[in-house]
Amino acid sequence: MLLVLMLVGPMLLLWLVMSRTPWTRWIIAAGLAGQAAIAGMLVHFFPRGFLEISLSVLVLALATCVTGRLVERRRLGPAGQARVGVATHLLAGWSLVALLIGATLWRPAPFFPATDKVLPLPDGLRATVRSSGDANCGSGSCTRTITVTGRPGQGDDDLYEEVKRHVKKRGWSSGCRPTGWLLDQTAECVELAVVDNRVTIYLSGHRDDSSHVATIG
Incomplete structure (x- = not known):
C-alpha cells in the first residue's frame, strides 16, 4: 500500500496544482484517490500481482491526469499560467522516474525467500x-x-x-x-x-x- 501511495501521491499533488477549474480538479482528484485505494486493496488480497497492479495503477493515474488536462483544454483553451506548464512537466518527469525505479527493482537478480x-x-x-x-x-x-x-x-x-x-x-x-x-x-x-x-x-x-x-x- 505504501508503494502505491508513493506512485499516485505525487501525481495527485501535481494535479491539484495544474488543474484549472474546481470541478475537474476534484473529480480527477477523487478518481486518483479511488484508484490508489483500489490498488492497495488488490495488493493486500493478491500479493502475487504486486508488480502488475503497481504498473497498472501508474498507467491509469497518468491517463486520468492527461484526460483531465484534455477536458480542460477543450473547454478553456490552451493554459497560460506558468505554474500549469511546470506542473505538467513535473508530472511527466515523475511518471518516467517511477517507471525507471520499477524497472530497476524488477531487474533479474538472485533472492532469498524469507x-x-x-x-x-x-x-x-x-x-x-x-x-x-x-x-x-x-x-x-x-x-x-x-x-x-x-x-x-x-x-x-x-x-x-x-x-x-x-x-x-x-x-x-x-x-x-x-x-x-x-x-x-x-x-x-x-x-x-x-x-x-x-x-x-x-x-x-x-x-x-x-x-x-x-x-x-
Whole structure:
C-alpha cells in the first residue's frame, strides 16, 4: 500500500496544482484517490500481482491526469499560467522516474525467500538458520539451509514427518510455488533431507519458476 501511495501521491499533488477549474480538479482528484485505494486493496488480497497492479495503477493515474488536462483544454483553451506548464512537466518527469525505479527493482537478480515462510517450528523443535552470507547463491538462484533438531529421543523418521506436516500447513502443498504472477516469473522452493539425525530444510528462490522442480516426499 505504501508503494502505491508513493506512485499516485505525487501525481495527485501535481494535479491539484495544474488543474484549472474546481470541478475537474476534484473529480480527477477523487478518481486518483479511488484508484490508489483500489490498488492497495488488490495488493493486500493478491500479493502475487504486486508488480502488475503497481504498473497498472501508474498507467491509469497518468491517463486520468492527461484526460483531465484534455477536458480542460477543450473547454478553456490552451493554459497560460506558468505554474500549469511546470506542473505538467513535473508530472511527466515523475511518471518516467517511477517507471525507471520499477524497472530497476524488477531487474533479474538472485533472492532469498524469507525464513518466516517455514518458521517458527512446532514447540519442542529447534531451528538453526544459516546466515545469508554463508548461503549458496548462484546466478538467478539462492538457497538457505535451516537445520531442525528434534526432541530428546525423537527418531529421524518421526522428526522428518513432523517437519513435512508443518511445512505443508504453512502452504507448501508441493515443493515449489510461484511468488509472482504474469510479469514476475519468480518461484520459491523448499526441500527436506535427513542429515546427521537432523532434518535440513533447503529454502531457495529462483528467478525462473520453470528452472527448478522440487517435491516434498
